[in-house]
Amino acid sequence: xxxxxxxxGEAVIQLTEIEGSGVRQLHLCEKCAAERGVETTxxxxxxxxxxNFLSTIHEQMPGAKGEPVSCPFCASTLADFxxxxxxxxxxxxxxxxxSLRDLLRRVHGNSRHxxxxxxxxxxxxxxxxxxATELRDRLxxxxxxxxxxxxxxxxxxxxxxE
Amino acid sequence: MLDLSLLPDGGASWLDASGEHADIVISTRIRLARNLEGYAxxxxxxxxxxxxxxxxxxxxxxxxxxxxxGVLVRVDELAAEDRLLLHERHLVSKELAGLNEQxxxxxxxxxxxxxxxxxxxxxxxxxxxxxxxxxxxxxxxxVIERLDSELxxxxxxxxxxxxxxxxxxxxxxGTGLRASVLIHLPGLVLTKEIGKVLAGLxxxxxxxxxxxGEGSEVVGNFFQISNQTTLGRSEGELLDYLVRVVRxxxxxxxxxxxxxxxxxxxxxxxxxxRAFGTLRYARSLSFEEAMNYLSGVRxxxxxxxxxxxxxxxxxxLLIFSQLAHLGNSEGRVLTESEANVARARxxxxxxxxxxx
Numbered sequence: 001x002x003x004x005x006x007x008x009g010e011a012v013i014q015l016t017e018i019e020g021s022g023v024r025q026l027h028l029c030e031k032c033a034a035e036r037g038v039e040t041t042x043x044x045x046x047x048x049x050x051x052n053f054l055s056t057i058h059e060q061m062p063g064a065k066g067e068p069v070s071c072p073f074c075a076s077t078l079a080d081f082x083x084x085x086x087x088x089x090x091x092x093x094x095x096x097x098x099s100l101r102d103l104l105r106r107v108h109g110n111s112r113h114x115x116x117x118x119x120x121x122x123x124x125x126x127x128x129x130x131x132a133t134e135l136r137d138r139l140x141x142x143x144x145x146x147x148x149x150x151x152x153x154x155x156x157x158x159x160x161x162e
Numbered sequence: 163m164l165d166l167s168l169l170p171d172g173g174a175s176w177l178d179a180s181g182e183h184a185d186i187v188i189s190t191r192i193r194l195a196r197n198l199e200g201y202a203x204x205x206x207x208x209x210x211x212x213x214x215x216x217x218x219x220x221x222x223x224x225x226x227x228x229x230x231x232g233v234l235v236r237v238d239e240l241a242a243e244d245r246l247l248l249h250e251r252h253l254v255s256k257e258l259a260g261l262n263e264q265x266x267x268x269x270x271x272x273x274x275x276x277x278x279x280x281x282x283x284x285x286x287x288x289x290x291x292x293x294x295x296x297x298x299x300x301x302x303x304x305v306i307e308r309l310d311s312e313l314x315x316x317x318x319x320x321x322x323x324x325x326x327x328x329x330x331x332x333x334x335x336g337t338g339l340r341a342s343v344l345i346h347l348p349g350l351v352l353t354k355e356i357g358k359v360l361a362g363l364x365x366x367x368x369x370x371x372x373x374x375g376e377g378s379e380v381v382g383n384f385f386q387i388s389n390q391t392t393l394g395r396s397e398g399e400l401l402d403y404l405v406r407v408v409r410x411x412x413x414x415x416x417x418x419x420x421x422x423x424x425x426x427x428x429x430x431x432x433x434x435x436r437a438f439g440t441l442r443y444a445r446s447l448s449f450e451e452a453m454n455y456l457s458g459v460r461x462x463x464x465x466x467x468x469x470x471x472x473x474x475x476x477x478x479l480l481i482f483s484q485l486a487h488l489g490n491s492e493g494r495v496l497t498e499s500e501a502n503v504a505r506a507r508x509x510x511x512x513x514x515x516x517x518x
Contacts, residue, residue, distance in 0.1 A: 074202040086206070087330055087331075087332070088202055088203060089202040089203050089206060090203070090320035090328040093322055093335075100332060101324075104332060104393060108394050110393055110394025110395075113324065113327075113335075114394065114395065115339070115396040116397060121318060133214070134201075137202075137208055137211050141202070141208065
């Protein structure tokens with residue numbers, strides 16, 4: 001997007017101005033923003049709304065080399081993510097790790113969590129969850145997503161259990 | 163119809179105006195997004211998976227000691243007007259209530275206790291939230307942190323060593339923490355300083371929205387200020403930062419109010435009394451109209467131009483004059499024009515009772 005003022009530089013700052021009862025949004029390049037007294041050195045411009053976020057992932061997530069086409073757990077693809085802006089499951093973060101690390105840096109200015117660490121309780125401390133039921137859900141989803149190779153794998157695992 | 167008075171605190175303790183700067187900051191909300199291991203995220207999950215998630219967390223809720231007397235509400239089994247009622251009361255999000263483009267999801271539920279709630283099968287499997295009156299960030303976080311630790315010992319959260327708590331949308335990943343403050347800034351709007359303040363927020367990694375979150379319009383000069391990023395800073399840093407910036411915004415608002423009184427005393431006084439007069443005598447009020455006049459009356463109370471009206475009453479007027487609340491108290495679903503009449507009557511009677 002080009003700067004609304006000079007129509008030349010690339011817009012990196014979104015400025016909201018209120019005049020009278022109207023609100024107007026200005027997209028400014030670094031130079032014009034600096035001239036209007038807006039500080040531009042505090043960090044990367046961040047998408048403020050889901051639509052901006054979606055356009056970021058649309059333009060900047062081609063998928064990295066060596067990444068699988070779909071997530072081995074939920075059969076989601078990066079193409080699905082580009083449309084919805086939502087990942088399919090926790091395993092997508094591993095499947096598309098390289099692409100996501102890059103995206104997280106753009107969105108948050110960082111990709112490393114430095115907050116609270118979490119240690120999951122031991123499986124013996126948790127109520128039993130049927131893994132056959134879980135596999136059946138995954139099988140249905142893989143078939144719906146026409147991921148037949150993945151579906152065959154899951155079916156084999158399911159046969160192993162049953 | 164849903165009876166919210168059956169909730170442990172009537173679902174309204176956050177309106178009691180008890181917190182710091184309660185005339186300017188209506189409420190503080192902190193939420194943590196969490197997902198369970200072993201399931202697809204909610205939008206991708208099948209109905210059966212969401213129901214199993216609900217069963218699994220329901221068992222865990224039964225043994226929580228950090229919140230007492232919680233009530234589980236199956237949002238997916240409620241009529242549309244009751245889902246709207248919960249949303250208007252700020253107890254569930256638009257998404258959980260099925261008020262976005264998507265219908266309500268099977269397995270959508272909320273566990274509610276005093277000032278705390280856990281939404282189940284929202285965009286993330288769990289959204290833990292604390293909602294407190296006034297500017298109360300540390301207290302709200304304390305409650306939610308204890309609840310999170312306890313719940314995380316009973317159900318396995320999805321956590322990644324590098325990325326932190328994993329969420330359906332990467333904008334929430336890391337801490338999963340969103341802290342937001344609902345703040346009334348009429349002074350900054352009237353002195354036309356608000357544009358600079360809002361632009362400043364965005365420059366420092368905070369964001370603002372209308373009263374009802376993402377995509378909602380700003381009405382009645384009520385803004386929600388919250389952190390925009392969730393990754394790369396600790397929970398404490400994110401909260402400290404928000405607190406410092408919001409304190410600064412409060413100071414700017416107070417300064418604007420002093421300027422208004424000093425430079426435009428009688429004009430402002432006239433404007434605010436007219437707002438009061440309209441609310442006191444109107445026979446039909448749209449929601450937006452009511453919000454704007456209530457904003458004026460709230461400012462008048464803050465400036466001590468109008469006495470006898472408590473901030474608690476002003477808070478109640480904001481929430482109870484909404485469509486589903488009016489319908490709930492009349493015991494039937496109201497059309498918009500019926501609601502306008504009911505709203506004017508409710509506001510008129512409340513002001514007659516408490517402001518004279």
